[in-house]
Amino acid sequence: MSKEFTFEEVAKHNKEGDLWIIIDSKVYDLTRFVDLHPGGANVLLANSVAGKDATDAFFGLHRHEVLLRPQYKRLQIGRIQGEEEIIKPREPGALSKVPYAEATWLADGYHSPYYSDNHRRFQKAVRKFFEEVIQPEALRCEENGKRISQEVVDKMSDLNVIAMRLGPGKHLKGRTLMGGIVKPEEFDYFHELILNTELARFGTRGFVDGMLNGAVIGLPPIWNYGSPELQAKVIPEVLSGKKYMALAITEAFAGSDVGGLQTEAVRDGDYWIVTGTKKWITNGTFADYFTTGVKTENGLTVLLIERGEGVTTKPIKTAYSPTAGTAYVTFDKVRVPVANTLGKVGNGLQVILSNFNHERWMVVGTSVGAQRVIVEECLKWSSQRMVFGKPLTSQAVIRAKLARMIQRIEACQNWLEIITYQMNNMSYNEMSSKLAGPIGLLKQFVSKAGRETAEDATQVFGGRALTTTGMGKFIENYHRTSGFDAILAGAEDVLGDLGVRQAVKKMPAYTRL
Numbered sequence: 365m366s367k368e369f370t371f372e373e374v375a376k377h378n379k380e381g382d383l384w385i386i387i388d389s390k391v392y393d394l395t396r397f398v399d400l401h402p403g404g405a406n407v408l409l410a411n412s413v414a415g416k417d418a419t420d421a422f423f424g425l426h427r428h429e430v431l432l433r434p435q436y437k438r439l440q441i442g443r444i445q446g447e448e449e450i451i452k453p454r455e456p457g458a459l460s461k462v463p464y465a466e467a468t469w470l471a472d473g474y475h476s477p478y479y480s481d482n483h484r485r486f487q488k489a490v491r492k493f494f495e496e497v498i499q500p501e502a503l504r505c506e507e508n509g510k511r512i513s514q515e516v517v518d519k520m521s522d523l524n525v526i527a528m529r530l531g532p533g534k535h536l537k538g539r540t541l542m543g544g545i546v547k548p549e550e551f552d553y554f555h556e557l558i559l560n561t562e563l564a565r566f567g568t569r570g571f572v573d574g575m576l577n578g579a580v581i582g583l584p585p586i587w588n589y590g591s592p593e594l595q596a597k598v599i600p601e602v603l604s605g606k607k608y609m610a611l612a613i614t615e616a617f618a619g620s621d622v623g624g625l626q627t628e629a630v631r632d633g634d635y636w637i638v639t640g641t642k643k644w645i646t647n648g649t650f651a652d653y654f655t656t657g658v659k660t661e662n663g664l665t666v667l668l669i670e671r672g673e674g675v676t677t678k679p680i681k682t683a684y685s686p687t688a689g690t691a692y693v694t695f696d697k698v699r700v701p702v703a704n705t706l707g708k709v710g711n712g713l714q715v716i717l718s719n720f721n722h723e724r725w726m727v728v729g730t731s732v733g734a735q736r737v738i739v740e741e742c743l744k745w746s747s748q749r750m751v752f753g754k755p756l757t758s759q760a761v762i763r764a765k766l767a768r769m770i771q772r773i774e775a776c777q778n779w780l781e782i783i784t785y786q787m788n789n790m791s792y793n794e795m796s797s798k799l800a801g802p803i804g805l806l807k808q809f810v811s812k813a814g815r816e817t818a819e820d821a822t823q824v825f826g827g828r829a830l831t832t833t834g835m836g837k838f839i840e841n842y843h844r845t846s847g848f849d850a851i852l853a854g855a856e857d858v859l860g861d862l863g864v865r866q867a868v869k870k871m872p873a874y875t876r877l
């Protein structure tokens with residue numbers, strides 16, 4: 365590996381049966397690899413490649429990570445005398461130096477009023493843990509569609525990641541968060557935002573939802589409305605990752621019109637008898653508990669239903685990976701103890717609606733995290749990709765697309781941060797009354813921006829944006845799945861409308877032009 369060669373020496377190995385090349389000052393012996401090369405043998409034997417410096421050719425066609433895979437790393441036999449490698453991978457946990465690849469508060473030399481040193485230390489630790497432990501699992505699960513392994517869930521639960529993803533609150537009391545970096549009473553919505561944005565950086569949208577999102581949206585109704593006995597049993601099981609949970613509201617019969625739910629619960633002594641179906645239930649395939657909206661005699665009611673007799677789940681094939689556990693859930697005369705009622709009978713709409721703000725804000729955070737990675741990918745690609753002898757960035761049409769992408773991500777991030785700041789300074793009830801409209805408008809804005817960015821990025825990457833592996837894999841995943849942000853937790857048009865209706869409702873009676 366430490367052997368040194370001159371360009372002249374390498375140039376002698378330029379044919380079938382004896383083939384070397386140089387990439388970024390490193391010398392690779394491809395003699396035996398030629399016939400195994402996924403891109404074919406002839407491209408490696410071409411005059412411009414065999415025995416030459418093929419750095420530009422290589423980076424025009426492969427991601428850096430190819431060279432870091434153990435099976436290819438060992439093709440390196442040495443390096444060029446007196447030359448140093450220039451292209452270096454980002455260390456796990458490190459920040460990117462590409463402009464706009466990080467939120468302003470993380471960019472070198474910039475400032476923010478919202479984040480403290482504690483947030484910075486937290487972000488660093490979260491990114492490192494996510495890149496070292498979660499990312500390999502995310503890539504595996506996105507591909508094979510399986511549920512996140514218990515081993516990784518246990519590692520998350522050691523750091524209390526699941527509990528932190530539910531936001532600040534009394535459920536954090538007494539817990540050691542991220543190895544003690546942040547005290548439970550210090551943990552705020554900016555810490556939680558960091559978890560959400562960091563989670564979305566792997567280009568694995570199905571996994572983002574598969575990583576126990578069901579608990580994030582299904583558990584709050586238990587601690588806000590469940591009996592102490594129910595809380596004592598369910599909360600520790602879910603926060604430790606031993607049991608999975610799903611929020612089961614949506615039906616084929618009712619989506620945005622939550623009032624139209626048809627799943628029915630009829631009282632029979634100390635039990636409810638529940639019959640009906642639920643569709644598009646995230647994490648439903650793996651869930652042990654379902655926080656379920658049902659129709660009762662006097663309106664809607666929310667019940668906690670445990671998987672058991674009469675409960676069946678069937679995976680639904682969606683545009684993203686089955687690792688999200690999206691399911692069709694059937695309740696067939698399921699007996700549910702009346703003690704599992706969350707809140708008052710007939711008061712289900714309030715239980716459901718009060719839960720939505722946090723869920724929508726979380727979706728915005730993951731969307732912003734993913735969108736920013738797309739901006740970085742496009743900036744890198746258009747700088748390194750040569751067309752007509754010049755980088756793509758020399759084309760005005762590409763620069764115009766980059767300008768729109770950067771403007772969109774910065775607008776999304778800044779609006780999200782000011783809303784997050786409000787959340788840090790409001791009670792739960794204040795948030796329900798003051799932020800439902802703004803969060804609805806924000807979510808619509810962010811998901812629309814995300815899809816526009818996905819379209820622009822696809823044009824920047826061309827055909828590579830259509831393949832699930834290789835250079836454009838992040839763009840492909842984002843383009844295929846950014847629509848989920850526009851639908852999950854409330855369809856974007858409905859949410860935009862909610863924001864305006866709330867504003868109209870709050871118009872002072874005395875205002876006139």
Ligand code: HEM
Pocket residue numbers: 385392401402403404407408413418421422425426427430431436439833834835
């Ligand atoms: C150490 C040297 C090399 C290794 C380990 C390597 C490995 C790979 C791998 C794993 C792929 C599959 C796609 C991907 O995962 O990105 C690939 C595709 C390809 N490689 Fe290489 N490669 C090397 C050098 C080169 C060079 C110097 C060329 C020069 C022209 C080249 C041309 C191609 C082409 C044309 C493809 C197909 C690209 C596509 O489908 O978009 N490779 N290579």
